[in-house]
Amino acid sequence: MRGRVLIVAGSDSGGGAGIQADLKAVTALGGYAATAITALTAQNTEGVHGVLPVPIDFLRQQIRVVLRDIGADALKTGMLHDAPTIEAVCEEFAAEAPGVPLVADPVMVAKGGHPLLQPDAVEVLKRRLLPLAAIVTPNLPEAEVLLGRPIPDAAAMPAAAEALLGLGPRAVLLKGGHLPGERLVDILATPEGVIRFEDARIETRHTHGTGCTLASAIAAGLAQGMALRDAVARARAYVRAAILAAPGYGRGHGPLDHGVTVDPARLGAF
Template sequence: MRGRVLIIAGSDSGGGAGIQADIKAVTALGGFAATAITALTAQNTEGVHGVLPIPTAFIRQQMDVVLRDIGADALKTGMLHDSATIAAVCDGIAAEAPGIPLVADPVMVAKGGHPLLQPDAVETLKRRLVPLASLITPNLPEAEVLTGLRIKTEAEMEAAMPALLGLGARAVLLKGGHLEGPRLVDLLGTPEGILRFEDARIETRHTHGTGCTLASAIAVGLAQGMPLEEAVARARRYVRAAILAAPGYGRGHGPLDHAVTFDPERLG
């Protein structure tokens, strides 16, 4: 086991996304996952049915006790829900984890359409969290909210990259899963340029938690000392394998097989 990742995100009672997906992804790639839970959700493959925020003082306490004892080689944030939560998390990072790589997934809406970030918290996220990030991982709707730009084509993805980098993160992985067509394109933008990743699209409804899983898989790569490009490439391979091995659970957007890297037969 190598690489400690502190995940600061919401819980998914269905186990496919959120903190549960994060823990599985980090573990599957050989890292150690610790958590600070920001909200509880009543959730399954059909959608989010309720959200219970965690008091900000307790979020800070979770972060502080983990960082003072176990420590972290990377941080990952997911659902932060509102401005007060974002502010508390950023204060905690500044106080207890300055300089530790942060992968920030700007979670705004669940797969089923339920909002996971209050609209008035977007500016707080842009102003406080994004500048702390080594990498942000927006999908296209999230990138449109962050920039105010229309992003419906690969060309518009490239054109939006300066605005996304201008928010202050050191790198941006702009995920193109919402584009139409048989190919899926993601763009990794840094001040040095843009790196393009492309794969054949997998036609499936079992994609619940792909964003959470990808961001945590990148975070554990950084925690293990991988360069950003390699961490992103391995994380994308892992998510793709997990989608292809999805168990088919649920009536809606089903979960991935996060244990695709495991072989229980080795245990006898």
């Protein structure tokens, strides 16, 4: 086990996204995951049925006790819910983990359509969180909210990713999965230029938690000392394998097989 990742995000009672997906992804890639939970959700593959925010003081306490004891080689944020939560997380990171690379997944809406970020928190996210990020990983709808303009097709993605760099993160992975077509395109933008990743689309309804999983997988790579491009490439390969191995659970957007890297047979008989 190598590479400590502190994940600050919401809990998914269905186990497919949020903190649960984050923990599985980091563990599956050989890292150590710790958590600070921002909110509890009553959630399954069909949608989010309720949200209970965690008190801000207790969220701060979670972050502090982990960082002051276990420490972290990378940070990852997911569902932050509202402006006070974003402010608190940014303050704690600045005080307790300066210089530790942050992977910021700007979670705004659940797969089933339930809002996970209050509208008035978007500007705070842009002003406070994004400038702290080593990489931000928006999907196209999230990027459109952050930029205030549409991104109509894959041809528009490189310019959009570069525009997102202007908001302060050191890198942007703009995910193109919401676009139609047989090919899926993601764009990695850094001050050094743009890298295009492209794969054949997997036709499946089992994609719950893909964004959380990808961001945490990238964080695991950074925590393990991987170069950013390599961490992104490995994370994408992991998510793709986890989608292909999805167990088929639930009536809605089903979960991935986060344990696709794990072979229980290696343990032998008990």
